[in-house]
Amino acid sequence: MPPPPHTLSLSTHHSSPSTHFRRGSLTTVITTTQKSQRLPLNTSPFSKYDKKWRWWHYLSIVILSIGLLESFALTLGYHFLQGQPSPIRIAVRQYPSLPYQHFNTSALSTKSLLQKGTTVYHVTKEFGPATMGGMGSVVTSLVAAQQRSGNTEVAVVMPYYSFLKNKFDIDRVVDLVIDLRDKQGKLVPIEFRVWKMMHVFNPPPPQANITTYAMIDGVNTTIITPPPPVIIPHTERVPVYLIGPGNRSPFSQAFRCRNPLHIYSSPAGLPQEWRDQYFAKAASQFLTHQATAIDEESLFAPLLRSAPHVDVIHLHGATNAYIAKFLDDRRINNELGPTPPSIVYTMHDYLDELQYTNTVGNVKKFLDVSDIALKDTSYVYGDRMFMSSLGIDRADIVTFVSRTMASAIVEGTLDFYLKELVMDHLLLKAQQRRFFGISNGLDFSTIHPFTNDKLMTRKLNYPEFAWKLLDEQQTTTTTTTKRVWQMSAVSSDFVATAKDKSKRFLVRRKLLSEEEAKRPLVLYIGRFQYNKGLEWFEQATEHFVANNMTFIILGQENNYPFSKLESLAAKYPEHVHILSTPKQHRQWSIFCRAAADFVFVPSQTESFGLVAAEGLMFGASVISTGVGGLQEFLHDRPETKMMEEENVPMYPQPRDIRLVRDKKTKVPTVTSGERYNAYLFHDSEGLGKAIRDCNLDYRRLMASKALREEYNLRMISSAMALGWDRQGKGPMHEYQHVYALALHHRSLPELSRHEMEEEQSLLRRLYQAETSL
CATH class of the missing domain: 3.40.50.2000 (Glycogen Phosphorylase B;)
Structure with a gap:
C-alpha cells in the first residue's frame, strides 16, 4: 500500500553526502540520484564552460599553423636545393708560353691568295639597323669594307627582329623545317621562313619631284615628274637574310623586340637559351640550303652557270658559336655538298663571351640524336656547356679582334678570368697556325663629322x-x-x-x-x-x-x-x-x-x-x-x-x-x-x-x-689611321688572308662513283656543245 500523501520517507543512506539533518525540524532528504532524474538526460552541469574558447586554444592553433608552414617550407626548400645544379669547380692551371706567329701579308703565297668572287656569309646577332653595341658596328663596317673591295661576295645572316618590319623592303626567300624535341623527348617539326632585304651602306638623300610648267591648249599646266630611280652600286649594298620565328609556340614569339636596345631580350615564355639555340639551328639549316640547293636555279639558265654555293661562313660572338658544331657535324656527314664551306669564328670579347653558357638539357632539346653524351666533352662543366670553347674547337680558323691581345693570350702575359675554359683550345689552334689577332677598323662612312x-x-x-x-x-x-x-x-x-x-x-x-x-x-x-x-x-x-x-x-x-x-x-x-x-x-x-x-x-x-x-x-x-x-x-x-711664376x-x-x-x-x-x-x-x-x-x-x-x-x-x-683598308695592309686584307687559309685547310669529301659519273656526263655535254659550234 503506497504511502499516504504528504508523507516523506527518510533515506537510510546516511553516508550520502547529499543527506542533511537539522535539529528540531523535519528535514527533506533528496539524494543525488533523485536530483539527476529531474534534469534533462543530455545536460551536464559544466557544458556551458566547455563551449567557451580560451586564449590557450587560439595559441595552440597558431603554433600548429606555424609548424605546418615551416614543415612545408622545409620540404619545398629541400626539393628546390636538390634540383639545383652542383657548383662548377674549375681548377686553376698554368699554361705554357708559346710565341705568337702572325701571317705576313706582304709575302702572300699562291695558296693563300683569295680568289675573286669568293662568297662569305657573316652570321651575327647585330648588324646595320639592328646594332646595340660595338660588335654590331664592327661587323657592319667590316662587311662594308669587304663589299667595296670587290674581292668577295658578302652576305649577312641575322634574326628577323620585329622592329625591322615595315621599315625596309623585305621579300620571302624560302620556307624551311627543323626538328626540336618536346617535353617527352619526341622530335617535332618546326617550320620557319627566311626573308631577305638589301642593306645600303650610304643611302642617297631623298630627291624631290621635278616640277615643270608648260602651255597645253593655251592653259598653263604644272607637270610634276617623279625623280629618276637612283641606281645604287653593287659595292654599296649587301643582301641580309633574316631568320624568321617558328610556327609553333613559344618559338613563334622569337625575335620580338621594340628597338635595337632589346635585341638580346626574350619574351615571356621563351627562355633566352631556347631562342639562341633556335636561331643557331635555323641558321645552320639555311646555310646548308644555300650551300647545296639548286632548286632556285632557272630551267633556262646557261649550262655553265655555277650552282649556288657558300665558300666561307664567318661566325661572330659566342651566342653563334654553336652553329660551328651544327655545320661541322653536317660537313663530317657529307651533307654540305662536294665543296663544303669553311668556318671562321671571331671572338669579340675575352670575358663576357667566355661566360656565355647553355644548360645541357636545353642543348639536347635541339639535337637530332638524343643519345649523345655531352658530359664527356671538354667544354661541359657540371650541367653547363660553354659555347666559346666549342666554337674554337669546331672552327677552321679562330680570330680575335685585337692583335696585341691575341699575342698576349698566346704568350701568357695576359691573365683573365676563366681562361681555363679556352686556353687549351686556343693554344692548340695557335700551334696549328690557326689562331690570329686582327685588330678592328673604323668605317668613316658611318661616323664622319665632315659629311654627317x-x-x-x-x-x-x-x-x-x-x-x-x-x-x-x-x-x-x-x-x-x-x-x-x-x-x-x-x-x-x-x-x-x-x-x-x-x-x-x-x-x-x-x-x-x-x-x-x-x-x-x-x-x-x-x-x-x-x-x-x-x-x-x-x-x-x-x-x-x-x-x-x-x-x-x-x-x-x-x-x-x-x-x-x-x-x-x-x-x-x-x-x-x-x-x-x-x-x-x-x-x-x-x-x-x-x-x-x-x-x-x-x-x-x-x-x-x-x-x-x-x-x-x-x-x-x-x-x-x-x-x-x-x-x-x-x-x-x-x-x-710645369712652370711656376708669380700670378701665372x-x-x-x-x-x-x-x-x-x-x-x-x-x-x-x-x-x-x-x-x-x-x-x-x-x-x-x-x-x-x-x-x-x-x-x-x-x-x-x-x-x-x-x-x-x-x-x-x-x-x-x-x-x-685605323681604317679597314690601310694602304693595302689593313685588317680587311688580313681577313681575306684568313679566308684563304681556311679554304686551303678545309677537308673535302671523297668523290663517290655517282658524282664521278655526273662529272663525266657534264664533260661530254660540254664537248658536244663545243664541237657543234
Missing part, C-alpha cells in the same frame, strides 16, 4: 678645308717625320670653330648653359656596366668639378646602379648631365660627339675601344685606362713639365711644336712632332693627374687658335 647628314643640315659639320689638310697628311707624312699644317686665315675653316658652334647649338637646345659652353666638355658613351669602369665615375666627377669641366654621360642602363649616376647629377647639377633614354641617344649623340673636347673611356677590359677611336675621329682626345686593345692606338702624353697659372710647357705666321697674309703654319692623343691613368692618383693635364692643355690651347687646330687635327689623323 644631321651636322650638315644644321651647318655644324667640320669644314672641308680641314679634311683636305688631313687627306694630304695621310699620303705624305710617315710615322717618323714631322707634320706641317698650312692653316687657313679664315676661322670658319677650323675644326675648333665647328666644335664651338656645336656647343652653342647645345646651349640653344637647353642641354648646356652659357657658362658650361665656356668649359672643356668631357663625354662618356657606352653601357652603364662595371667592366666599363663606372666605379671611377665618382672620383672622376670630383676632379672634373675641381677643374671646372662639364661631364655628359650618354648611355644605356645595365648592371651598374643607375641611382649612383643620378646622385652624381643631383650633387653637381651644373657640371653633370645624364642622357640615358633611346630617344635622347638618337637626338643628342652626334651633337655631343661634335662638341666634345675629351672622351672618357675608363674601361677595365676593352678588346678594341671603338668609342675611343670614334672620339678621336671627332677631334677629341681620350682620358682612359689604356687597357686591352686601346694600347694599340692610344699614345700617352709626355711627362708634364701652371700650364704644361709647349713641346715639339713650332708656330710661324706669314708676315703679309698672317696665315699660320704649324710644324709638329707630337704624337700623343690620350691621357692615361692606372690608379686614383693617376686619374687626378690625367684630368689635370688635359684641362691645362685645353687652357693653353685656347690662347692660340692655330695650336688648338693642330691638336684637333692630330686627333682626327690618328683615327684615320
